[in-house]
Amino acid sequence: MGGNNLTSEQQAIADHAGGHAKIIAVAGSGKTTALLHYIKNRLDAGIAPERLLVLMYNRSAREDFDRRLRQLAEGSTPAVHTFHSVGYRLYQRMIANDHIAAANLSPLPQSTIQLQIWKAIEECAPTHELEEIRARKQSEIEAAEFFIDYTKTILSGDLSAFQELKLGDEYMYFLQVFRTFEAWRRSQNAVTYADLIYDPAMLLSMDEEMAEQYGSYYEDILVDEYQDINEIQHFLLRVLYGKTGNVIAIGDPDQTIYEWRGSKPDFLLTFFDGDFPPRIFIT
The missing domain is CATH 3.40.50.300 (P-loop containing nucleotide triphosphate hydrolases)
Structure with missing residues (x-):
């Protein structure tokens, strides 16, 4: 050699x-x-x-x-x-095997993501805080988007993400924003970039027998x-x-x-x- x-x-x-x-x-x-x-x-x-x-x-x-x-x-x-890219390929295999719901695996554009996050914010934020939140609209959207993305790096869910990030009580409503955004995303059979890993991983984390088929x-x-x-x-x-x-x-x-x-x-x-x-x- x-x-x-x-x-x-x-x-x-x-x-x-x-x-x-x-x-x-x-x-x-x-x-x-x-x-x-x-x-x-x-x-x-x-x-x-x-x-x-x-x-x-x-x-x-x-x-x-x-x-x-x-x-x-x-x-x-x-x-x-x-x-x-590995997550993308795994997602495709899981769809083909009927192990996960079919989805459009081209990630949503950020403009669409932020629009839906803002809709979720307006729906979920405390009514008495909405005027102040609207005054800082873009920064609130970006903070919520960061929270959603961070939640999708862990297996233990949105509450754990909230605790890890040490967010203040004024952002507690982000938990519902996350759930509202996810409900909308799944209704559209859509993914964000993070979901290429998050969706397959979360499903496989709950089904050891299924996970063994991919290793x-x-x-x-x-x-x-x-x-x-x-x-x-x-x-x-x-x-x-x-x-x-x-x-x-x-x-x-x-x-x-x-x-x-x-x-x-x-x-x-x-x-x-x-x-x-x-x-x-x-x-």
Whole structure:
């Protein structure tokens, strides 16, 4: 495996050949290069590309990693996804299997979302506060939209989200706004971007037997920037893993930047180890 110009730490990651792994990698440590070579080695060992799931945090990272992987590996390479694209594919499969109601999986435009949120606010807000709320209409819409999106990063529901966000009593009516918006959305068979993960995950969290039908396919699941995933994404990963294969997490707990939308470094530092007891690499 000479000629790769990998450091000893990178080579150890590239040569990892079985079991879960957690890679704590600071910026500039070359973890992407190590991950690319790990995938190439798995392909060279005969693993079919479709049995490898590679998850990047956003579309830009996905496109860059996919380009670099195609340059490094010969022949077919695994598809590189984001959590939302995997959620989309899972949603499609669940519709086909009659496990979830059919929906238009093109996410609603934000203008439609905000219009419906405002309608819900006017319906649910305390009557004696409506005049003041109307005076700050846009900021109230954005606050309610944030609450709805945050609620869809956890499994425990809107009240837990309210408590986690430490919102004041004046926003208690957001609980009913969430429920009103969700009732409207489902009546329209529509989804927001967050629902591509939220809808399948919530249903599968309540039906373990059904969840088992969607796991245990992949030989390896590789997740970059694990410090930035949230509870519902971590749950989705557990579903996809099932009971077989390896899960490889890469992240830096000091670089969490999406805590405002439910990300917690605890999923990398603690929960990953409980669900996928790993070999740990530090670069």
